Amino acid sequence: MVLIISKYLVPKGYKGITIFPFVILAHPNLKNNKVILNHERIHIRQQLELLIIPFIIWYGLEFLVRFFQYGNLKLAYINISFEREAYANEKNLNFLKNRFFLNHFKFIKK
Numbered sequence: 001m002v003l004i005i006s007k008y009l010v011p012k013g014y015k016g017i018t019i020f021p022f023v024i025l026a027h028p029n030l031k032n033n034k035v036i037l038n039h040e041r042i043h044i045r046q047q048l049e050l051l052i053i054p055f056i057i058w059y060g061l062e063f064l065v066r067f068f069q070y071g072n073l074k075l076a077y078i079n080i081s082f083e084r085e086a087y088a089n090e091k092n093l094n095f096l097k098n099r100f101f102l103n104h105f106k107f108i109k110k
Contacts, residue, residue: 001044003031018043020052039090046082046104055082081107 002022010017010026015036017024023040030036047055059082066076077083084107089095 001041005031016040018047019056020044020047034093035090038093038095039086041096042086042089042099043082045096045099046085049102058082079109081105081109084109 004022004024005026005028006024007026009024015026015030016039018040021044023037023044025031025036049055050058059080062080062082063076066079067073070076070079078087081104085104088107089099
């Protein structure tokens, strides 16, 4: 994981973004936030499991599906299976030690 601090690379309203192997945080004070770093590490694992490019394609397609489903950008984002898994487990700092392969499938909903 390569940590980068740049408010210009993170979409407005978000704290961070992960594109393997980079975790880009909006503010320097976030680099010590264990919950946010754990959230982004979960995304690193997801991306490695799906070999990065398929992850990006799936993420984008699922975002579009959720946008048409909810008609709202924020609701679409928080209902992407990858985000649902990361948000549900970001406070569990041991989650990645016991996480099952392709665990995000548990978070796909209709």
